[in-house]
Amino acid sequence: MNTGEKYDALVVGAGPAGMAAARTLAEQGARVVLIDKHRAVGHKACAGGLTASGVERASIDPDALPVHARGFHSLTVHSSRWQSELRAESMLLVTIDRPSWTHSQLETLSGLGVDLRLGVR
Ligand SMILES: Cc1cc2nc3c(=O)[nH]c(=O)nc-3n(C[C@H](O)[C@H](O)[C@H](O)COP(=O)(O)OP(=O)(O)OC[C@H]3O[C@@H](n4cnc5c(N)ncnc54)[C@H](O)[C@@H]3O)c2cc1C
Numbered sequence: 001m002n003t004g005e006k007y008d009a010l011v012v013g014a015g016p017a018g019m020a021a022a023r024t025l026a027e028q029g030a031r032v033v034l035i036d037k038h039r040a041v042g043h044k045a046c047a048g049g050l051t052a053s054g055v056e057r058a059s060i061d062p063d064a065l066p067v068h069a070r071g072f073h074s075l076t077v078h079s080s081r082w083q084s085e086l087r088a089e090s091m092l093l094v095t096i097d098r099p100s101w102t103h104s105q106l107e108t109l110s111g112l113g114v115d116l117r118l119g120v121r
Pocket of ligand 1: 012015036044046047048049050
């Protein structure tokens with residue numbers, strides 16, 4: 001890739017890991033370019049389930065969930081022989097619509113000045 005521009009960091013892959021890396025670097029003042037080989041990102045096969053710690057790491061406020069997210073205070077685990085239910089005051093699990101979440105992350109990155117290049121490997 002030759003853009004003629006100068007960056008401090010090149011992040012390869014605009015999945016959750018690459019977007020988090022790009023965000024961390026940009027928040028620390030680095031000039032970042034984030035590339036992905038696909039022309040569209042965020043359409044990975046994924047159930048979109050996040051545990052409480054995943055919610056925190058994804059920078060989602062559990063008290064102000066975005067419209068594309070849903071929180072659950074109980075979970076039922078089924079097996080062929082038994083079933084168990086977990087209930088909690090706090091949220092146990094959040095499900096997100098992954099393409100919408102990716103879109104909102106890319107908007108944040110754009111606001112931080114991250115240069116996104118799609119269709120580049
Ligand atoms: C069926 C299924 C269900 C799942 N359900 C859940 C769930 O409910 N909850 C959960 O937390 N996780 C779930 N996962 C796992 C989750 O999708 C992955 O853990 C997550 O996507 C990994 O993020 P990543 O950024 O490491 O990699 P990826 O999301 O795979 O992103 C890597 C990116 O790098 C790009 N790339 C690769 N090589 C290059 C290159 N050479 N140049 C440029 N770009 C490149 C790819 O195009 C891709 O966009 C599920 C996965 C599957 C398959």
